[in-house]
Amino acid sequence: MNFPEDRRYHAGHLWAQPQEDGTVLVGITDYAQDQLGDVIFIELPAEGDEFAQGQSCASIESAKVTSDALMPVSGTVVAVNEKLADEPELLNADPYGAGWIVRVKPAVQDEAGTLVASEYAASLGA
Numbered sequence: 001m002n003f004p005e006d007r008r009y010h011a012g013h014l015w016a017q018p019q020e021d022g023t024v025l026v027g028i029t030d031y032a033q034d035q036l037g038d039v040i041f042i043e044l045p046a047e048g049d050e051f052a053q054g055q056s057c058a059s060i061e062s063a064k065v066t067s068d069a070l071m072p073v074s075g076t077v078v079a080v081n082e083k084l085a086d087e088p089e090l091l092n093a094d095p096y097g098a099g100w101i102v103r104v105k106p107a108v109q110d111e112a113g114t115l116v117a118s119e120y121a122a123s124l125g126a
Helices: 030-036 117-123
Strands: 014-018 024-028 039-043 056-062 066-070 075-080 102-106
Touching: 024 030
Parallel strands: none
Antiparallel strands: 014 024, 024 102, 039 056, 056 066, 075 102
């Protein structure tokens, strides 16, 4: 399993990566995509939607299960990865790159409740 050090992780298996413009990219972890199996559909939020940390921001459907994507940070959606509507498999193929889900303007800087890569890996027993 791969857990890049340049982002924070939430127990709901999503990551948050701060960007230079003050926004935060959000996506699912390698562990989450592995557990889901082949993703076949994702229901995305709209720009302007606001979410609290731990609140569902998307619904991900795989061959195995439908799962809620829980926000790792509180904030307002400023961009949605529209590619996922036609290519939901990007969540499996590139969860830390082209498979990002949303970009948010965080409500709080350095919000508590997220983990560094080593803490997240340890929480999984990895």
